[in-house]
Structures are given as structure tokens and as C-alpha cells.
Amino acid sequence: MLRTLLLAALAAGLLTVKGATAAESRGPVTNLPLPRFVSMKASEGNVRRGPSLTHRIDWVYVRRDLPLEITAEHGHWRRVRDRDGAGGWVHYSLLSGVRTVLVEEDMLDLHTRPNADMPVTARLALGVIAELGDCEADWCEISAGGYDGWAPKTALWGVDPEELRN
Missing domain, CATH: 2.30.30.40 (SH3 Domains)
Incomplete structure (x- = not known):
């Protein structure tokens, strides 16, 4: 039963x-x-x-x-x-x-490419909701407030750590 x-x-x-x-x-x-x-x-x-x-x-x-x-x-x-x-x-x-994500790191740097050594295009505040774009192994492309760039997955909630998108 x-x-x-x-x-x-x-x-x-x-x-x-x-x-x-x-x-x-x-x-x-x-x-x-x-x-x-x-x-x-x-x-x-x-x-x-x-x-x-x-x-x-x-x-x-x-x-x-x-x-x-x-x-x-x-x-x-x-x-x-x-x-x-x-x-x-x-x-x-x-x-x-x-798909959207929540920024979990204050003043999160958005980079021009998925690499921390690349130039920063914008910074997002903690709690910002961003639209999710492409994702590689450790990075996702996001956009919010007219700005877009690449951020580490670890700084975002709303994307699975193993998720790949293109």
C-alpha cells in the first residue's frame, strides 16, 4: 500500500x-x-x-x-x-x-569575453536580474540595463553549473 x-x-x-x-x-x-x-x-x-x-x-x-x-x-x-x-x-x-539570472555578487564585472583578463564593459549590483544568453563551461553571457558581457557562473543564480547554452 x-x-x-x-x-x-x-x-x-x-x-x-x-x-x-x-x-x-x-x-x-x-x-x-x-x-x-x-x-x-x-x-x-x-x-x-x-x-x-x-x-x-x-x-x-x-x-x-x-x-x-x-x-x-x-x-x-x-x-x-x-x-x-x-x-x-x-x-x-x-x-x-x-531565462534570467540573479546577480549574487556585488559590483559584478561584466567582461567583453569569457575571461577575467578581458576588459570590463559594466558592473552589476547585487540582486540585479539579467537576461541569460550563451553559457560556456564556467562563464555566461548576460544582459541588464542596456549592458551586456560575460560573467562567471559562480556569481549567478538561475543557471546550472554544468549547463551549456549557445
Whole structure:
């Protein structure tokens, strides 16, 4: 009985298994990888305790483009977590596939190329949200406030350390 309940919860996306294989780490609704990063499409979004309108609202995200990590899916709902590890269930219509990152280092240097010895094009303050571009092994190209350049992945939240993009 317990095994059946655990399997049902896993299939519904209400439970995840750490170290799951690639076949098991796909969302049951979208078939997209879990976990994965997205951003807030709306300027305001309720975060609920469970995947329905009947569940209590724990708080409200009020920052458009905020990067979030989807950790589970259930129908039209996505369980997300933010940079601080706080999370809950958000309706999928409030989320966007546009990738953004949160700057985690104050006065982060943006370089012209993915190399710390290259010229600095701009500096970004701690907490700035930037749009994510290409990513190499240790660097990502980002843009914010009309400035763009390359930053070390370690200074960004919203991109997986092994993620490559082009």
C-alpha cells in the first residue's frame, strides 16, 4: 500500500527522487527536464501550499523576470523555489521560459569575453536580474540595463553549473 502511494505521488510530481535517472527526471505534464529554470512572466504571482486554488497562499512574488527553479509539476501547477530556497506552487500561466539570472555578487564585472583578463564593459549590483544568453563551461553571457558581457557562473543564480547554452 505504501509503495503504491509513493509511486502515485512520484508520478504526479508531488515527490521527487534525488539522483533519479534522466528518464525519471522529466515532468509528468510537460515531459521537460526537472529541475529546470524559468522566470516570472507576471509582475505578481501567488505562491500556494498546494497545486490548486483551494490551497492557502503563503506569499506573493512581486518581481517580474525573477528566476525560479521548477522542481515538480501537477496539472497546470508548477512547484518552484527561489534563490533563498523558499517555494511553493504557482500556476503555469505566471511563468515564462525566458531565462534570467540573479546577480549574487556585488559590483559584478561584466567582461567583453569569457575571461577575467578581458576588459570590463559594466558592473552589476547585487540582486540585479539579467537576461541569460550563451553559457560556456564556467562563464555566461548576460544582459541588464542596456549592458551586456560575460560573467562567471559562480556569481549567478538561475543557471546550472554544468549547463551549456549557445
